[in-house]
Amino acid sequence: MNRPSRRTSQTLLVIDDEAPILTAFERAFASETTTVLVAENATDGEAVFMETRPDVVVIDLSLPDMSGLECFRRLHKVDPRVPVIFITGHGTVETAIEATQLGAYDFLFKPLELDEMRQLLEKAFNLSRMVRVQPVLADEEDTVADAIVGRCRAMKEVYKAIGRVASQNLTVLLLGESGTGKEVVAQAIYHHSARSDGPFQAINCAAIPDALLESEIFGHEKGAFTDAHRQRIGKLEQADKGTLFLDEVGDMSPMTQAKILRVLQDQTFERVGGNTPIKVDARIIAATNHDLKKLVSEGLFRADLYFRLSVVSIHLPPLRQREDDLRVLAEYFLRKYSNEFGKDIRTLAPETLELLEQYHWPGNVRELESAMKQSLLIARGNVLLPEFVPRLSDGSTPLISGKSEDEYLSKSFVAERLDAGSKNLYAEAIRTAESQLFRQVLQHTAGNQLKASSILGISRVTLRSKLKALGIEAADFAGGG
Ligand SMILES: Nc1ncnc2c1ncn2[C@@H]1O[C@H](COP(=O)(O)OP(=O)(O)OP(=O)(O)O)[C@@H](O)[C@H]1O
Structure with a gap:
């Protein structure tokens, strides 16, 4: 087992008895901002966990001194918010399901695919950051922890809505343009719900081709289609006793829509290529940046599903309607990323604020976050001056005549x-x-x-x-x- 000399911004703990796997994790993921700690057995792993409180843990299901599942139970008791990913070489699918049902974040089969692991870790680190803090009005805070930031009237309504719906088991529909924070809100609802001990699974329906989406959500049986070499447990099943976040729900095919409707009606579904109905207890939070009503009227989205999903809907305002939140968010991102970029910039110059206010922000908070990161790359001093802001343009007139x-x-x-x-x-x-x-x-x-x-x-x-x-x-x- 090794120890970090100092705690960097995120820490991963890997518990596995195979030295080459530990080395592979260290090689692939240790960086200036990520500390990778390793342990060869559950006892050492638990000790490192207690001492360092890592942000994400990876556990091999079969460990020499106790089962990976038992190890997980112990860590989970200490802090259920830390996402745990299982890896397994010969563990059965059932054990992996059991793990996710107990609240594990996800699991992967050996041999591990580096890209898959990287994506999963990135999501797990994000989740870890999100669930460790309460949604706060972080404007006066000096903290750089992740949070839902903003204090404008419209966002206060959003916080109230989160408070109202979180503890009830209702399906929630989050509406808002791209980048307005729908996933952040979904995670806040999850965090404040009675299911916060259970898993949180997220799928972006627009990012996955139709043919694969159904199997991603519902899983498939071995041989269900040409590439189905082994059984796969879908995100819905992994979200049992927890929450499934379906982003861009308007992009689901009619078949997938029908299957989701059935889940909402009688909590059952079948894996692709299977005919055994499986019961599942997952809360569904859906999100879209489309006008779902319009999609219904155009025959592209099922009306019955729309009614089921929209029992409670929360509307996220676009950034341009968030009053002073533009400044609050911009300064929040500066503080949050200053360290990462080796800078100490905490505020905007008045002219910079003016410049940001003139812009329409079609990509909303995500675009602002990205603009602040880009600014930090070249910025100097303690105040963000307009010349450090990248060219902002939504295809209309550029606001700054940048270099060509x-x-x-x-x-x-x-x-x-x-x-x-x-x-x-x-x-x-x-x-x-x-x-x-x-x-x-x-x-x-x-x-x-x-x-x-x-x-x-x-x-x-x-x-x-x-x-x-x-x-x-x-x-x-x-x-x-
Ligand atoms: N109020 C907020 N406070 C702090 N960060 C925020 C806030 N809203 C959004 N963000 C950040 O902006 C980025 C985009 O947010 P998110 O992914 O939740 O948007 P989205 O509405 O789900 O986008 P899409 O519709 O494209 O999936 C994330 O990095 C998120 O952390």
Whole structure:
């Protein structure tokens, strides 16, 4: 077992008796901001847990001194809010289900896929941050912990609504433009509910192709389709005794809508390719940035499902209607990320606030968060000056006349490359053009590759390979990472 020399911003504890797995975790995930602690057995793991209170724990289901499940029970008793991910080589699916039913966050089968693990960890760290704090009016706070920030009238209504619905077992529909904080609110409802000891599972229905979404939610039996080499337990089943957050619920296919309706009516479903009805006790929180009523009138969304989902709905206001919250949020993000960027900037200059107020913020809080992060990259001093803010533009008039380096085929770009004696200008120009195009479209879709590929009229596979070649991370445009 090893110990951190100092606590960095997030800590992962991995309990596994296989040394190569521990080393792999350390190699893959230890960084300036992430401390990876390891333990080879449950007893050591528990000791490290007590001493360091990590943000996320990964446990192998079979450990030498006690079962991974037992180890989990002990840690869970100490602090049920810490997300725990199980890994298993030969444990049965049932044990893994049992683990999630007891409140584990998720589980993965060996051999571990690094990308899958990375995505899962990122989500688990986010959840960990969210559930460790109460939703607070963090404006006067000096804290940099994650919270729902804002004190405008509309947000106070949101807090009241969370308070009213959290403890009841009702289905909730969260409405609001992209980036307004629907997932943050879903997690707050979960955190304040009687189910907070149970799992919280989230799925973004728009980010997963139709064909896969059904199996992602409901799971599938082995052999259900060509690639179904083994049985898979869906998010709904994993959310048993807990909460399932269905983001972008308007993007579900008719088949998936019908199955969700049945879950809401009689709490049963079948895995894809299976015909045994499975009972599940999961609270559903749905969210959408579409006008669901309109989708109903266009025949794209089932009316009966809409009525079931919208028993209670909470509307999240767009950022441009949040009065002084723009400043409060901007300064909150500056404080939150200052450390990460090695800066100490806590406030906006009055001119910077004016600049931010002129902008329409189509990507809402997510876009503001991302703009503040980008500002911190180049900012100096203790106050954020307007020149450090990236160019803000929703396709209309740019608010700051920024440098044209990201404009494709600008005259200055071509001139500069000619001066430099380029021997590859065609490829350079196309690359520059593609890079700007993809960045702008991903900004528009908030990092959603499925939407981006349909806007661009190219397949998702092509988009993905081009993004890879250009070194563009779609996730960066989601604003969370
Ligand atoms: N009130 C808030 N206080 C602090 N952070 C917030 C707030 N609202 C949103 N955020 C942050 O903004 C980002 C986007 O929030 P979130 O993912 O909850 O939005 P969303 O409405 O679910 O977006 P989408 O519809 O695109 O899924 C996240 O990083 C979140 O932490």
